[in-house]
Amino acid sequence: MKPTITRLSTAVLISSTVLSTLVPAHSYAATYEGTVNTSILNVRSATSTTSDIVGKLTQGETVQVYTTNDTWAQIEFEGEKRYVSATYLTLKSTMTTASTTSTTSASAYKADANVNLRSSTSTSATVLTTIPKGATVTYISSHGATGSWMKVTYGKYTGYVVARYFTPSVPVETPYYANKTAVLYNSTGSGATKLATIPAGAKVTHLASLGATGSWFKIQYGTIVGYAPARNFSTSVLTPETTAPEVTTPYFSITNVALYNSSASGATKIATIPSGAQVEQIAMAGLSSSWFKIRYNGVTGYAA
Incomplete structure (x- = not known):
């Protein structure tokens, strides 16, 4: 440490x-509108459950969201940048991104493993039933700042499942190519296991985009299905002549x-x-x- x-x-x-003698630093605008989906949501000064609570939001309130990860969302609150649990925000983009494909485009999803169907978007919530691997569920809506949970119907039950364990029954298979050597993981979370290395120029099948900004791809490489950062792929094969130059910004210490x-x-x-x-x-x-x-x-x- x-x-x-x-x-x-x-x-x-x-x-x-x-x-302070050169051009002022950039000011970054919020790119998402978040709606609170729980009764009371604590607003904190930092990304820790032990940090100070500086306010509270109630269900249905909307906030401007600057950035998110699987745990926390940075929002604007009373003129300041503050933090809330990402699980309890439902996001709506305030900008159009043509290249981002929503994981909610299909109505039917297939379970990639045995998955618990729960009463709410929490791993400690009551298990209504277990959905067996290969079973099909009907998609209703996405929840959490990164769409990490789905509300689905399975048989007589309606509840919530972890989205990463499901694949659209009829996936939209978009061909992509690695624009650099990329690592394929078994999940998008920290501590994920490496499944394979994808060489630059290799063709993969894009199955879904994950994260609030579509920053991760669920892809198939050969017979392996896994997850990789979206920035490592493009819809065309990049050669040394066509590779886009790296965009840099000059700064001074x-x-x-x-x-x-x-x-x-x-x-x-x-x-x-x-x-x-x-x-x-x-x-x-x-x-x-x-x-x-x-x-x-x-x-x-x-x-x-």
Whole structure:
């Protein structure tokens, strides 16, 4: 945990200004409208159930959502960015994304394993019945910020199931190609197991998009069905001549900054960026975009 404590305590930040003399940093707008689907929802100051409760939302209220993961959603609350449990928000996109395919396009789904049908969207909720592997259910609606639960009907029962255990009975099979070497996992969660490595240029079958922004694909590669980040695939074969250039944004450090090999706890320091140095921002990481993936002097890594 030492790298994390060091990074937080030194408060190293990457800014789009050099001592406030350059262009202001970008302001990011909310991209989702979330509707509260539980009676009372606590609004917290940080992504922890032990963090301060700064307010409460009631069922049916809507909020603007900036970003989500499987556990937390960052929302706008009384003019501030706050956090709520993602499970209790139903999202509606406020922007059109032509490439995102909803996992709810089919009305019939087939169970990929034996799955518990529960009375609510919680793994501690009452089990109404167990749906056997291969059985078909009728889809009603999706729940949770990432669509991680589905409300379905199975026989005489209506309840909730974990969405990742189901595949559309008649999947829309869209061909995609790996635009780089990609790893295929058995789930989209942390701690997922690697099933296969997909080489660059290989053809896969897209079965569904997952996550609030369609950031994960459920795909079939050969005879293996699994999950991989959507960013690693495109609908056309990319060659060295057609590969899209990496989009980067210039930023400048406002203090000496440590560059790490990842944004996770236990990361290794790989360089020190001096105050005033220019870097290239490649991507943002973290629920609140608290980390940048950057390039400095040819070295790519992560900094706060």
